[in-house]
Ligand SMILES: NC(=O)c1ccc[n+]([C@@H]2O[C@H](COP(=O)([O-])OP(=O)(O)OC[C@H]3O[C@@H](n4cnc5c(N)ncnc54)[C@H](O)[C@@H]3O)[C@@H](O)[C@H]2O)c1
């Protein structure tokens with residue numbers, strides 16, 4: 001605990017099954033710590049197969065009632081969920097910041113975005129139509145959509161509440177009922193869902209939450225035969241494992257996985273704007289952001305200037321306690337993750353040239369703090385150029401021409417996001433089309449439009465969520481064909 005411990009912390013975080021807060025059937029719990037003191041402040045229920053089974057049963061029981069409502073009726077509940085999130089925005093932000101180490105100002109933004117996710121998907125489902133096709137006067141076909149069933153939602157520890165809402169909102173909008181398994185390092189903000197969903201009048205069992213360790217609670221959800229679809233956000237390694245396990249039941253999968261997104265800066269770019277975007281893109285959210293621009297490729301004629309300015313800016317980023325409103329980079333989520341990031345920093349010192357950061361800021365004693373770190377002259381086969389670090393660490397490298405920029409941008413197994421900076425818009429589009437990624441921003445940082453497909457290619461994922469793509473994922477189609485005129489069925493076997 002620290003002087004910044006928020007009021008109202010629960011001592012125990014329970015599962016939420018069928019509208020009731022419950023411990024694990026076998027009574028097991030795990031420790032939950034904050035990333036500043038790294039000491040446990042709560043116990044959370046450690047779910048296993050029997051708890052997941054109970055949660056799936058509750059979701060199945062709630063499914064007929066929830067899925068048979070009209071889209072407009074479900075939309076009304078979703079708007080009330082958004083209201084309830086907004087009502088608790090301060091508490092949510094403080095819980096999130098305390099548990100994850102995110103700076104409080106950024107945690108507030110994530111809470112706002114969570115409410116927005118519910119409003120957005122409420123509007124989508126309220127205006128959703130279905131398709132019809134006519135073949136002259138002979139046949140009419142129409143397509144009905146229905147909720148796909150009980151959805152399993154498995155979420156990571158970075159921006160946990162927002163990413164939970166990014167799955168809960170479209171799943172509920174589409175008429176699914178769900179079992180959510182939050183990340184075990186950051187279960188605190190999820191402990192507010194029961195209060196939020198109850199205040200909004202969501203029927204019991206429509207959302208069930210099972211806390212626990214990925215390999216136990218998450219695995220049980222993956223293996224459950226009555227969960228036909230899984231939406232997973234997390235690491236590529238876990239995603240691959242879940243996909244392999246899901247083959248047995250042919251589950252429908254949506255996977256938002258890791259990234260190593262390039263930022264390509266041409267000599268004709270607005271360098272000030274590009275610099276702002278690079279600094280924000282890799283150091284905001286503590287660098288624990290799937291779409292972080294963690295590889296910066298700069299045209300050689302501006303490379304030295306850009307690298308020097310980036311190093312200066314990184315040195316001025318304010319690292320500090322997550323609860324301090326002046327903090328720009330807080331504490332990394334967990335000592336294990338912190339050690340992993342520090343391991344990459346040590347490696348980077350061998351593989352490239354350290355030009356900023358690389359150490360714990362002297363004034364911050366315990367806590368998982370790291371000064372924003374910049375490596376220059378990074379070779380393309382360096383591990384710090386290839387592997388997702390998921391912390392405030394950026395690798396910079398020069399390029400000589402457009403072809404080399406594209407080759408370097410594509411020289412990783414990942415393909416989530418990419419960013420291009422140039423004042424030549426034709427070139428901007430050329431690069432956007434040539435880069436292997438699910439999303440590209442030209443002369444912009446990661447500004448989201450919730451209507452667009454979000455997701456990646458290569459090792460960054462499978463499928464897309466966002467807008468109608470989310471609704472498609474959480475629904476099944478059925479096509480109904482009906483004859484309009486006289487039917488001339490080919491007569492097999494002659495007449496009787
Ligand atoms: N592409 C995106 O949209 C996006 C968004 C956020 C995070 N991420 C990625 O997430 C990663 C960081 O998150 P993380 O470290 O929590 O990832 P992780 O894969 O370790 O864990 C994610 C979730 O999966 C669960 N899990 C672990 N093993 C499991 C198993 N065998 N079966 C079922 N569930 C299991 C965990 O408990 C957790 O809830 C990074 O790679 C990051 O890029 C991607």
Ligand SMILES: O=C/C=C/C=C(\O)C(=O)O
Nearest residue numbers: 158166288289290291448
């Ligand atoms: O760290 C990952 C961030 C994911 C972001 C979204 O899913 C989103 O902005 O909708």
